[in-house]
Amino acid sequence: MPDTTFQLVMNLLGLGISVFIGRFAFSGFSVVGSPNLLRLTFAFILIAAGFAIFAGALFMEPAYGQAMLTLGLAAQTIGYFFIALSHGLKRSFDFAPSPRLAMVPLAVAPFIIPGNSIEHLIRSISFILLVYVSIETMAAYMQSRKPTTLMIGSGLGLLASAELIAWYDFIYPGVFSYLALAIKVGGFGLLFIPFSKFGLSSGGLGGRVNSQIGSGV
């Protein structure tokens, strides 16, 4: 297991980044009432909750700590699901694949998702969701050519790699969990860079305008 201090610092860093992004997404939802921003809010709140649970698990007895770790992973997987859901619901890209192709991950899942541990299972689902979200974001980059989209897509790709490496740590326990945690926080760092450009002060109008103009949420 990686050093406790290193894990604590990395988890707190991940917690801070996801709280900031979640707060920004929520202030966006309260101003413009976009369902996608609401889903991003849920996603980052759950991801932040996952990091908080990981940090808490460091101070628990090993038996409870393992259960907490699984709970944190589950929270983050639901968070990734909300981001994937937003991509799944969009219909605006001309070159988007047929909706029937969305069944492919479900069909493949039984062959690549291990059934011998809940933690394995959750990490595998996280990996599949993150790969899907990363591919969708990269597809959006191919269309918009915005550097911020490239950064987010790369960040999500790094998160997927971190899940894969963490999963590999089950087979060969050792340094992989250090590496996975560092890559995961690096991925969140990439998600934070474009976000920091937008600033933290855009929620000034609050929900008032949204409720007055009836944004059609």
Next chain:
Amino acid sequence: MAYRTHVSIIADVLATVREYSYEGYDNGASVTHLIRKANVPHQRLSTIVSQLKQSGLLQELPSQSRYKISERGLEFLNAYNNFKGFAESYGLKI
């Protein structure tokens, strides 16, 4: 044309009005300008404009049926553009 949400239509209307509300040009935007540039049918535009006036984002000028963006409207439009950029970074639309 791609599908537009209600809030994006509102942003288009406000952006059009802003084009006609700069300093030294105080005539404001007419309904015809809004219909043409924001690409909204007249009936829907009337509803949107009355909502925007009620919420203080648009001001009706003394010369009837001409509109000017308010400070609050500018603030909303800037916030909208910020959040639009944020959502687009994730490959999403608002």
